[in-house]
Amino acid sequence: MRNEIDFEKLFCPRSVAVIGASAKNKTKFGTLYIKANLDCGYNGKIYPVNLEGGEIYGLKVYKSIAEIPHEVDLACIATPARYVKAALEECLSKGIPWAQIVSAGFSEMGDEGKKLEEELKVFPERGVSIIGPNCFGVHCPRCGLTIIPGGGFSRKEGDVAFVGQSGGLAVDLGYASIGLGFGWRRMVSYGNGCDIGAVELIEHFGKDDAAKVIVAYIEGVRDGRAFLEAVRSASVKKPVIVWKGGLTESGARAVMSHTGSMGGQAEIWECALRQANVVQVHGQEQILDTVMAFHFFGDFRGRGVAVVGGGGALGVSASDSADKVGLKLPLFSDTTRRAMEEILPPPGTSFNNPADVGNPMIPAHILEKIMSLSAEEGSVDAVILIQILHHMTYIMKKQLDLPEQVALKAIAQHQQVAKVCGKIARKYGKPVIQVLPPIAHEEEKIELEALLREARAVSHAEGVAVYPTLERALTALARVSLYNRRKLNDRWFV
Amino acid sequence: MRNEIDFEKLFCPRSVAVIGASAKNKTKFGTLYIKANLDCGYNGKIYPVNLEGGEIYGLKVYKSIAEIPHEVDLACIATPARYVKAALEECLSKGIPWAQIVSAGFSEMGDEGKKLEEELKVFPERGVSIIGPNCFGVHCPRCGLTIIPGGGFSRKEGDVAFVGQSGGLAVDLGYASIGLGFGWRRMVSYGNGCDIGAVELIEHFGKDDAAKVIVAYIEGVRDGRAFLEAVRSASVKKPVIVWKGGLTESGARAVMSHTGSMGGQAEIWECALRQANVVQVHGQEQILDTVMAFHFFGDFRGRGVAVVGGGGALGVSASDSADKVGLKLPLFSDTTRRAMEEILPPPGTSFNNPADVGNPMIPAHILEKIMSLSAEEGSVDAVILIQILHHMTYIMKKQLDLPEQVALKAIAQHQQVAKVCGKIARKYGKPVIQVLPPIAHEEEKIELEALLREARAVSHAEGVAVYPTLERALTALARVSLYNRRKLNDRWFV
Numbered sequence: 001m002r003n004e005i006d007f008e009k010l011f012c013p014r015s016v017a018v019i020g021a022s023a024k025n026k027t028k029f030g031t032l033y034i035k036a037n038l039d040c041g042y043n044g045k046i047y048p049v050n051l052e053g054g055e056i057y058g059l060k061v062y063k064s065i066a067e068i069p070h071e072v073d074l075a076c077i078a079t080p081a082r083y084v085k086a087a088l089e090e091c092l093s094k095g096i097p098w099a100q101i102v103s104a105g106f107s108e109m110g111d112e113g114k115k116l117e118e119e120l121k122v123f124p125e126r127g128v129s130i131i132g133p134n135c136f137g138v139h140c141p142r143c144g145l146t147i148i149p150g151g152g153f154s155r156k157e158g159d160v161a162f163v164g165q166s167g168g169l170a171v172d173l174g175y176a177s178i179g180l181g182f183g184w185r186r187m188v189s190y191g192n193g194c195d196i197g198a199v200e201l202i203e204h205f206g207k208d209d210a211a212k213v214i215v216a217y218i219e220g221v222r223d224g225r226a227f228l229e230a231v232r233s234a235s236v237k238k239p240v241i242v243w244k245g246g247l248t249e250s251g252a253r254a255v256m257s258h259t260g261s262m263g264g265q266a267e268i269w270e271c272a273l274r275q276a277n278v279v280q281v282h283g284q285e286q287i288l289d290t291v292m293a294f295h296f297f298g299d300f301r302g303r304g305v306a307v308v309g310g311g312g313a314l315g316v317s318a319s320d321s322a323d324k325v326g327l328k329l330p331l332f333s334d335t336t337r338r339a340m341e342e343i344l345p346p347p348g349t350s351f352n353n354p355a356d357v358g359n360p361m362i363p364a365h366i367l368e369k370i371m372s373l374s375a376e377e378g379s380v381d382a383v384i385l386i387q388i389l390h391h392m393t394y395i396m397k398k399q400l401d402l403p404e405q406v407a408l409k410a411i412a413q414h415q416q417v418a419k420v421c422g423k424i425a426r427k428y429g430k431p432v433i434q435v436l437p438p439i440a441h442e443e444e445k446i447e448l449e450a451l452l453r454e455a456r457a458v459s460h461a462e463g464v465a466v467y468p469t470l471e472r473a474l475t476a477l478a479r480v481s482l483y484n485r486r487k488l489n490d491r492w493f494v
Numbered sequence: 495m496r497n498e499i500d501f502e503k504l505f506c507p508r509s510v511a512v513i514g515a516s517a518k519n520k521t522k523f524g525t526l527y528i529k530a531n532l533d534c535g536y537n538g539k540i541y542p543v544n545l546e547g548g549e550i551y552g553l554k555v556y557k558s559i560a561e562i563p564h565e566v567d568l569a570c571i572a573t574p575a576r577y578v579k580a581a582l583e584e585c586l587s588k589g590i591p592w593a594q595i596v597s598a599g600f601s602e603m604g605d606e607g608k609k610l611e612e613e614l615k616v617f618p619e620r621g622v623s624i625i626g627p628n629c630f631g632v633h634c635p636r637c638g639l640t641i642i643p644g645g646g647f648s649r650k651e652g653d654v655a656f657v658g659q660s661g662g663l664a665v666d667l668g669y670a671s672i673g674l675g676f677g678w679r680r681m682v683s684y685g686n687g688c689d690i691g692a693v694e695l696i697e698h699f700g701k702d703d704a705a706k707v708i709v710a711y712i713e714g715v716r717d718g719r720a721f722l723e724a725v726r727s728a729s730v731k732k733p734v735i736v737w738k739g740g741l742t743e744s745g746a747r748a749v750m751s752h753t754g755s756m757g758g759q760a761e762i763w764e765c766a767l768r769q770a771n772v773v774q775v776h777g778q779e780q781i782l783d784t785v786m787a788f789h790f791f792g793d794f795r796g797r798g799v800a801v802v803g804g805g806g807a808l809g810v811s812a813s814d815s816a817d818k819v820g821l822k823l824p825l826f827s828d829t830t831r832r833a834m835e836e837i838l839p840p841p842g843t844s845f846n847n848p849a850d851v852g853n854p855m856i857p858a859h860i861l862e863k864i865m866s867l868s869a870e871e872g873s874v875d876a877v878i879l880i881q882i883l884h885h886m887t888y889i890m891k892k893q894l895d896l897p898e899q900v901a902l903k904a905i906a907q908h909q910q911v912a913k914v915c916g917k918i919a920r921k922y923g924k925p926v927i928q929v930l931p932p933i934a935h936e937e938e939k940i941e942l943e944a945l946l947r948e949a950r951a952v953s954h955a956e957g958v959a960v961y962p963t964l965e966r967a968l969t970a971l972a973r974v975s976l977y978n979r980r981k982l983n984d985r986w987f988v
Contacts (some may be wrong), residue, residue, distance in 0.1 A: 134841075168805030169805070172805075248816075251814035253825070312753065313711060320744070440669055441674055450937065
């Protein structure tokens with residue numbers, strides 16, 4: 001009978017033995033792993049292991065695991081596949097409770113690999129729990145433990161847990177999150193998942209109060225019933241965002257050669273996940289958009305959205321998109337519309353919702369009035385402000401006849417607008433979202449991208465999420481709303 | 495009976511009279527219009543007109559249109575709505591063949607505005623053709639004529655025509671296109687379209703051999719039959735990309751208050767447009783993605799795609815996305831797979847298609863071999879290379895132990911990779927696309943965005959389109975393929 005699994009030793013190990021690091025070859029996965037953890041500032045001990053001996057980045061290389069004179073919580077195994085079993089035996093003798101097997105060449109490689117992987121499956125019961133094989137393993141911002149290309153990950157601990165079969169996706173998400181306002185509780189890339197997999201990890205993070213959101217990338221599961229039970233239990237407490245890959249013919253083949261998984265049938269998966277109130281997404285962009293949404297306005301369960309900003313086509317697009325995702329742009333009351341028209345008289349403006357302010361250069365204090373009037377409407381549950389910084393800055397420079405070299409950041413009103421958004425969100429207790437489309441793509445306009453990033457950062461600091469398009473903002477809002485409404489009603493088909 | 499319409503005088507007028515410009519107020523639309531055209535380097539004469547007289551940006555202000563001592567091809571009317579009729583009378587007396595009415599306050603404003611707009615409708619037959627009202631008007635890179643916020647538009651003439659009811663969209667597209675490899679033949683924002691509208695403009699650009707692609711943003715049409723006939727005729731010769739706004743309940747209300755248009759029913763519109771082999775899109779991003787596709791690989795009509803690059807989840811995503819849009823990732827032949835495995839042996843790699851090269855740091859000459867082998871496959875009609883510059887550059891810096899201040903551009907291999915892509919595209923006569931996802935969003939990593947933009951520019955120079963995600967690349971490929979297959983078979987339901 002297997003003992004209870006101590007996940008804390010996996011996520012915050014006091015020490016890590018790295019099997020397969022080499023003093024002679026900096027590009028070996030083991031060596032890269034050590035470098036990444038040094039870069040990330042891992043606060044435990046690192047013990048490289050290699051028969052060659054020597055020294056790696058100032059760390060003594062032990063010739064065997066047994067030779068390490070200290071206790072070891074986690075072994076990172078990065079040897080060729082055929083030596084992994086022997087390494088696990090050594091871990092067992094040494095009493096190491098966790099092994100993450102970075103090495104590839106197992107069930108994703110056909111029959112021979114499958115056989116090698118089978119041989120690993122005895123170790124968990126004997127005392128060594130396994131993450132992998134064919135994975136990048138574990139990242140924890142608290143202790144600084146990281147994955148191979150994650151040397152530059154943020155050390156700011158957040159509340160989002162990632163569980164997934166793809167190491168590449170973990171890397172992308174780890175870096176992409178840095179500018180998006182949220183942080184990770186822990187990330188686990190478990191690859192083929194011969195022992196610990198989605199079920200155990202989702203159960204774990206479901207019970208972990210410091211994890212407020214769970215993200216899972218799933219290629220296949222061993223036990224469908226157990227998986228659904230795990231996501232169902234977890235999603236009663238917190239949102240579980242799932243990207244299920246391999247649900248098409250080509251996709252099924254791809255997951256087979258990636259992690260040796262069975263893809264499954266789209267309709268069955270989608271229906272089962274919906275019943276478990278899982279937030280279903282497709283692709284990395286949707287994961288990030290949805291996590292941001294739960295981070296910034298995780299309690300949202302309304303349907304009515306006010307859109308404030310410039311441009312008729314954007315308003316049309318907002319209206320069409322809202323309808324498609326199940327949200328509404330409720331008509332403003334006559335009182336509200338007239339009040340808005342007094343502030344910004346037509347022609348050129350229009351205040352039915354969307355509130356088309358007719359001009360990209362409306363000062364922040366005027367925007368504040370329009371947004372307040374929107375937020376005061378009983379039918380409005382969230383306010384979206386769309387700002388095209390490109391126009392504003394171009395026109396401001398031209399109108400003010402400012403010399404070309406004046407910094408955009410010095411003349412743009414992004415700081416004031418962010419504060420206005422934050423103020424309104426707090427005053428009315430309704431989410432405010434900024435949409436900042438990146439209009440300029442050429443090399444010469446990189447300054448505008450820098451401005452946009454600064455605008456995003458100041459907005460995030462005000463608790464205001466930023467999306468690049470209205471469609472993505474509305475889709476994210478709708479996902480949060482649907483999750484909460486289903487959860488609240490304790491029935492899934494709302 | 496109306497004379498034949500001379501569009502050349504609209505697009506390349508030898509002179510423009512600007513009614514409603516003011517020497518005293520730089521923020522008046524007329525004044526902004528003059529400034530924009532000066533900034534854009536319009537090569538004709540500009541005659542400001544205002545009873546106030548004076549001088550605007552060094553140009554003499556005439557007190558009336560009649561007072562202008564030269565011939566005028568185009569009048570830009572930017573007065574309050576109630577003065578527009580009188581201005582048109584003056585245009586008529588002066589023999590000006592074209593008026594673009596920037597002023598708002600017409601049918602988008604309810605009954606009173608509708609009445610004002612009705613009064614304008616007699617002028618076309620009397621001799622003044624009208625663009626607008628409630629529009630931004632015309633942009634032509636050849637002569638430098640531009641719209642109000644278009645002072646910074648590119649003067650490089652391209653082959654894409656834009657026709658749309660939204661001025662804001664025209665502005666966004668005008669600027670967004672600059673970094674995306676294609677250029678505009680002409681752009682027309684016609685607002686409420688009381689005279690010249692979608693039908694006339696699409697007919698015109700359908701016959702204009704210098705326009706290879708037509709983009710239309712439609713909120714409503716006066717004569718559905720004529721519109722469908724126009725797009726059907728045009729799309730026999732060239733792709734017509736249409737975004738139809740206002741096809742939902744909220745959207746219909748938005749188009750009514752934006753341009754006084756009737757939205758219509760989604761199913762009917764979509765079916766009618768499909769029968770006319772129109773390329774249907776939703777939103778600005780899809781317009782740009784699709785135009786790029788026709789620009790870079792407009793003849794594509796295959797279905798088989800090879801995906802080369804790193805990361806299992808990306809490959810899975812590619813496979814799933816391809817299936818969804820009607821493309822395929824055909825299995826590589828055994829010979830090809832074995833040849834690839836010899837170049838990059840497993841484990842860690844996988845060559846069923848997607849070709850997972852297992853590592854973000856594969857040198858360009860190795861990528862070339864893998865991509866060539868892909869392109870040689872008979873079942874492969876296009877090759878997509880996905881490169882995550884973020885990983886490559888991070889790992890390269892760490893591996894090479896380069897100091898932090900070394901420029902990413904100096905160590906990245908984007909130049910070589912772009913050349914490889916271009917070479918393969920030419921050699922095999924199959925489109926090659928690069929996918930360069932923007933992973934880093936924070937202010938500190940702006941250098942990476944600059945690298946990405948440079949990589950995009952060098953790729954475009956090699957005739958290789960760049961997309962930020964696999965999904966968007968595949969969707970764009972699928973749209974081109976479908977258009978061409980339908981066109982070729984001369985029946986639409988293929």
